[in-house]
Amino acid sequence: MEISDKISIKEIQYLSNNSKIDSAVILLPENFNTKGQTPIYPDSSIAVKKLVSSRSIEIISDTKIEQMNEKRSLEWFGPILLISSSYYIQNKEIIAVICGIISNYLTDIFKGRKKDTTSLSIIYEDKEKRKTTRLDYSGSIEGLDKVADAIRKIADK
Secondary structure, eight states: OOOOOEEEEEEESOOOOOTTTTTSEEEEOTTTTOTTSOOEEETTHHHHHHHHHTTTOOEEESSOOOEEEOOOSSSEEEEEEEEEHHHHHHOTTHHHHHHHHHHHHHHHHTTTOSOOOEEEEEEEEETTTTEEEEEEEEEOSGGGHHHHHHHHHHHHO
16 A cells, blocks of 8 residues: 655644744644633644653643543554744754654654554744744655655745
């Protein structure tokens, strides 16, 4: 079975009010754009937070991680990562580094198995332009490097 890598990019109506957005990567809950609900994070959030922070990259959750959504599947569902344009400009390779960390982690998890699918979402917020773009990736572990290239193109617009 061949896995095709898919990236969808769309503008969304969202501006973060997190005070650390210009100095850290922010983990968002799955229902980040819904007011009044308990934040629900994918169960991969804690592992990704630990892995990324172990590489001296500041990554924080938008709210306290109290409720998680466990999806039982052969597919790995990553968290939603929010990065601001000002933080990205200071750290141009940040997405490539994070995708590399996740790719290495998934390669270890899926060792010995055939092709596995992974999903990851990154939200890029440009406060100056008041524009927020969501990138959703679904595909092979090897295709995660395409995410960094796609974010670069969004940032260069």
